[in-house]
Amino acid sequence: MPPPLLTTLLSLLALASTALTHSHLAHILINGQLYHGFDPRPNQTNAPSRVGWSSAAVDDGFVTPANYSHPDIICHIAGASPPAHAPVRAGDRIHVQWNGWPVGHIGPVLSYLAPCSGLVGSETGCTGVDKTDLRWTKVDDSSPVLEFVKGAGINGGVPGQRWATDVLIAANNSWQVAIPEGLAPGPYVLRHETIALHYAGKKDGAQNYPLCVNLWVEGGDVDSEAGGMEMDGFEATGFYKEDDKGVFLNVTAGLKSYVVPGPTVAVGATPVPYAAQVASLSRVEGTPVVVTRSTETVPFTGGATPTARIRGRYDRS
């Protein structure tokens, strides 16, 4: 017979796995300014000025390992880019606010960046590009991901384990992503992803929640004349395999270590440490931009054809 603690845990996991709603990206904050995500649930009103990619994950759900080579793994189910981009400077931190996080859903929190410059359709930044053309560089793997601690499972998790998702929950279901100081200016997609592992002992039991937002990165304090940090450029459809150690594992069967799936964090990336993962309240609405002629931006005006062109601080010519 399993000990009472394990019984409680297993029933919590069972509950969690049958819960109908999971989560989505509510908004991002950059220096206190708020930019909207996308709520995929039926009959939600989504701001036209949102920077979050839309998806057809109407149950707030996930992508399974069976679809790791399907374009749905790139920016969630039927992911599609909005017109708006959130302006950010290289070296800034982006506060990614999840709508919540379900009990017992333990795992890593991963962040990737893909430049849109130079791709077919990039006259409008990341809005007009084909998502399968995006090439990604990992900038945060939420290392150490799994720590062994004394006591009961945290947030309905496994006794003795503390996961990156517990750090996310403690920060009001949020995560800080640092935009590398050496990143070349231009339009980028940020792909922020959690992988829930409570069912990962079963083949195809892992749950990936890949959420994308559009960014317009301006030069940071460090001059990136040299072209910026070197990007690794992986295809998201090649990140993971169904039998990777980090997605096909039984978290309750005496786990001794955890192997983060996907590429390693790029040289030049500076993940934000756990101690600096904190809740953050929005102060004001940010003004997102729309990219025109590849290198210029205008403030988002709610769908009307932009007339006044404002020279972006980034000019590649």
Ligand SMILES: *[C@@H]1O[C@H](CO)[C@@H](O)[C@H](O)[C@H]1NC(C)=O
């Ligand atoms: C969404 O709205 C449609 C039309 O107004 C309605 O038929 C449907 O029941 C609504 N769905 C939900 C989940 O509220």
Ligand SMILES: *[C@@H]1O[C@H](CO)[C@@H](O)[C@H](O)[C@H]1NC(C)=O
């Ligand atoms: C894989 O993705 C397709 C297209 O979105 C979907 O119809 C199918 O149910 C998915 N398969 C699994 C196992 O989730």
Ligand SMILES: *[C@@H]1O[C@H](CO)[C@@H](O)[C@H](O)[C@H]1NC(C)=O
């Ligand atoms: C916590 O997150 C919610 C969104 O899920 C947000 O509305 C709220 O302002 C946040 N609270 C704090 C204290 O950060």
Ligand SMILES: *[C@@H]1O[C@H](CO)[C@@H](O)[C@H](O)[C@H]1NC(C)=O
């Ligand atoms: C995971 O391991 C636990 C403990 O050994 C066991 O009870 C459970 O059945 C395993 N789950 C799977 C899906 O293998």
Ligand SMILES: [Cu+2]
């Ligand atoms: Cu779930």
